[in-house]
Amino acid sequence: MAEEQRKPKKRMTATKAAASIGPMVKEFITGTNRARAEGKRKLAYTFIVCHHEEILRAMDVLPVWTENFAGICGVKRAAERFLQKAESLGFSRSLCTYALCGLGFDQWREELGEMPPDAPWGGQARPDFMISSGQILCDPRTKWYQAAQQFMPDVxxxxxxxxxxxxxPKKxxxxxxxxxxxxxVDQLRGLVSFxxxxxxxxMDYDRLRELVALSDRTWNLVHETYELRQAVPCPMGTGDAMNTMVPLCFMMATQEAYDFYVNLKQELEEKIARGEGEVEDEKYRLLWGGGLPAWYALNDFNYLNSKGASFPAETTYRMVVPIYEMDIPETDDPIxxxxxxxxxxxxxxxDKARNRPGSEPDVERLIEYIENYKIDGVVMHLAFSCRTWHVGLIWQLHQLAKIYRPIPVLMLGGNGKGDKVQRELPSLILESDxxxxxxxxxxxxxxxxxxxxxxxESVRQTKAA
Amino acid sequence: MPEYFAGIDIGSTMTKAVILSDRIIAFVIGPTGPEQRRLADKVMEELLDKADLPLKALTYIISTGYGRINVPFADKQVTEISCHAKGVVFLFPGARTIIDIGGQDSKGITIDATGRTTNFIMNDKCAAGSGRFVEVIADSLGIDLDRVGDISIQSNSPAQISNICTIWAQQEVAARLAEGTPVPDLLAGVHRSLADRVVRMVKRLKILPDVIFTGGGAKNKGLVQALEEYLDAKILVPPEPLITGALGAALLGKEIFHRAVSKNQLLETKPRRLETIQIL
Known part of the structure; x- marks a missing residue:
């Protein structure tokens, strides 16, 4: 049943901004290799969504996003040989495949003393140090670099x-x-010292303060930009958002990231003014309700688009809420x-979850998007190797079904009598990695x-009837 | 002039076809086989013979199932999910949940009173969640697949089959057999293992009665019993549980045709000609 490892068709994007991401990612991967060769800046392996980019950039450290590189290997359908390398070292295929890919690559690079042959976009540069963080979510993020130290004991x-x-719910x-x-705060100050x-x-704290303020502005701008996707037809879908997340996740605390969203916002506003959607004839509005995508199969978004399905919203990688909507204390200290x-x-x-008996925060987020973006169905992707996040998705769908009650639909039953039913929000669960x-x-x-x-379509016809 | 509608369901293991007018005129069931997917015309010939009709008498033809794109004379392709829903509600107007266990996959479908799908879930990743699981075990025990249901319901103490992989379960069954576990207990254990896996999948949906069981798995009494136990609900089985997809395809064809007629729309159909696609 496995798909052969042929070169994927290029995914068509709906926005110019999304189309510009490929070269941008290539540049920051090749940029880390240039920096390694020049030896002027320190390189750090690290992970996204750890809120530490400002600290790294304020100290001129260049992040090497190891999950991103694994994703690139996936997009280019070039990950298998690194996964096999890791397996040959005794790591199980059922571990996080981002970590496996990175470990296989690192071991190979260290063994050769140079990049493995045909390494995607020049390969992943050797770090000077590694910053891990499992948050409270993802244990591979803590263990990955410890395992990598087997091949890089000096790092x-x-x-x-x-x-x-x-x-x-009670507190x-x-x-x-x-x-x-x-x-x-103690953890972050410890990071600064390290x-x-x-x-x-x-650390130059004035510079840090400026970069934190820049990140805040970017956060707010991302939120405002993505809210434009509530428009009907939707000007940009999740397929594109899997690209436009790059500045948000990998380039925070840079002017380039801020400028990217200024341009994206403008592009979306122009598309909305022209009434131009992600798909020509939008029939269904779908929520990407979670799960990392199958990076080698992003074309599936185009396939869904070809059926009239647009994705105005997603929970994946949309890791922002506007600062002005957060109820947090003000402080001048950037850390x-x-x-x-x-x-x-x-x-x-x-707070929303507490106000709806039986609800949960993740489910509230789904409900918020379902309502605000006029969603007709939910798509989720269960990636077998990411147990920390993906195992919770089915549970979220269950909770959603228990708590969320869409508008009742009056239907004619087989006996010709009116039959009031609670219409389920159809869901599609894709399974791969x-x-x-x-x-x-x-x-x-x-x-x-x-x-x-x-x-x-059948739900749409029933509603229309 | 009477109108005839055909549905052809090319599954991974079996090919099913139905001709319908105001009732089921004829149906055939045969193995798909490695090449049969490309030889849908043979099945259609047999079906037309049985119905005593020429191909040109068919008003509209819909193909469904995994091989639906390999039916050159079909006027439209529809997935097996929609077709099962339509076929089942025709047979059981009170049906709201369908469990289908086929040769290579299993599915759960929830439907409304009109036979429209409201949600679905499919397992196509693992043989252990499909009819193939029972087939492999029956084969390794040297028992004809048609007999496994009757044998398993004689069990008073079903064996616990703990492996979740078909191949390892096959080894486990062999080991239990060597230990002296009676065959009915082994087969009952195999059915419970499959039922457990399928029910866990289907429970992702909102299960409402009536629950209808279709596909080749529904011909197995032992599996029906195990599913009822794990679902804690009564399960209904159509008289011929393999043809609900093909029947639904024919019904959908009828619906599409009459809708087009009522709107005075022209409905495109394929040339009524049977052609064998050679792939070797």
Whole structure:
């Protein structure tokens, strides 16, 4: 059933902004290799959504986003040989395949003393140090770099712990978040000391403050830009958002990222003014309700588009809420602000969930998008190797079905009498992996998509009747 | 002049075809086989013989199933999800949930009173969630697939089959057999294992009665019993559970045709000519 490793068709984008991302990513990967050769800047392996980019950039450290590189290997259908390399070292294929790909690549590079042959976009540069963080979500993020130290014993690791209060329907998280804040601030100050030690430079706090302010402005701008996708027809879908997330996730605290969203916002406003949608004849509006995408199969978004399905919203990679909507204390200390921003984001849907008995924050987020973006159905992708996040998705769908009650539909039953029913929001669960193409079958996936489209159509016809 | 509608369901293991007017005129079921997917015309010939009709008498033809794109004379292709829904509600107007266990996959479908799909879930990744699981075990025990249901319902103490992989389960069954576990208990354990896996998948949907069981798996009494136990609900089985997809395809064809007529629309049809696609 495995899809052969042929070169994927290029995914068509709906926006110029999304089309510009490929060269941008290539540049920051080749840029890290140039920097490695020049030896003027320190390179750090690290992970996205850790709220530490401002600290790294303020100290001129160049991040090497290891998950991003694994994703690139996936997009280019070039991950398999690195996965096999990791397997030959004794790592199980059922571990996080981002980590496996990175470990296979690192071992190969260290063994050769140069990049493995035909390494995508010149390969992943060797780091000077590694910054891990499992937050409270993802254990491979903590263990990955520890395993990588087998091949790079001279490269030190610093782990930042970034917890947030777990949701409790009976308790206001603000009662305890002060403790969390103090802890996170300590963690981040520890990171500053570690980076100072590694770079031999002192932190310039004025510069840090400026970069934090720039990140805040970018956050707000991303939110405002993505909210434009509520328009009917939707000007940009999730397929494009899997590209436009790049500046948000990998280039925060840079003017380039801010400028990217200025341009994207303008492009979307122009498309809306022209009445131009992601698809020519928008029939169904879908929510990408979670899961990382199958990076080697982004063309499936085009396939869905070809059936009249647009994706106005997604939870994946949309890791922002506007600063002005966060109920967090003000502070002039940039480290303290980063910590509050972290807590503000992760607890953003807590109050809403508390106000709806039986609800949960993740489900509230789905409901918010379903309502605001006029959603007809939910698509999720279960990536077998990412248990930390993906196992919760089905649970979220269950919770959604229990809590969320769409408008009742009056239907004529077989007996000719009116029959009031609660219409389920149709959902499609795709199953494969983030980069392990052996778990994917295009034929089966598209058969499921066809069936889902027919389901959406039948719901649409019933509503119309 | 009477109107005839045909549905042809090319599944991974079996090919099913139905001709319908105001009732089912004829149906055929045969193995798909490695080449049969490309030889849908043979099935259609047999069906037309049985119905005593020429091909040109068919008003509209819909193909469904995994091989639906390999039916050159079909006027439209529709997925098996929609077709099963339509076929089942024709047979059981009170149906709201369908469980289908076929040769290579299993599915759960929820439907409304008109036979429209409201949600669905499919397992096409793993043989252990499909009829293939029972087939492999029956084969390794040297028992004809048609008999496994009757044998398994004699069990008073179903064996616990803990492996979730078909190949390992086959080994486990062999080991249990060597230990002296009676065959009915082994088969009952195999059915429970499959039922457990399928019910866990289907429970992702909102299961409402009546629950209808279709596909080749529904011919197996032991599997019906195990599913009822794990679902804790009564399950209904059509008289011929393999043809619901093909029947639904024919019904959809009828619906599409009459809708077009009522709107005075021209409906495109393929030339009524049977051609064998040679692939070797």
């Amino acid at each position: 030190p690791i610093y782990n930042i712990d970034l917890p947030h209060p777990l949701f409790d 206001d998280h603000r009662e305890v978040w002060g403790y969390y804040h103090k802890y996170i 980076v100072e030690e590694q770079t031999g430079k002192k 303290e602000h980063i910590a509050w921003k972290w807590l503000g984001y992760w607890t953003h849907w807590y 983030i980069i392990d193409i052996t778990s994917y079958s295009e034929m089966d996936t598209r058969n499921k998509i066809d069936a889902f489209i027919e389901t959406l």
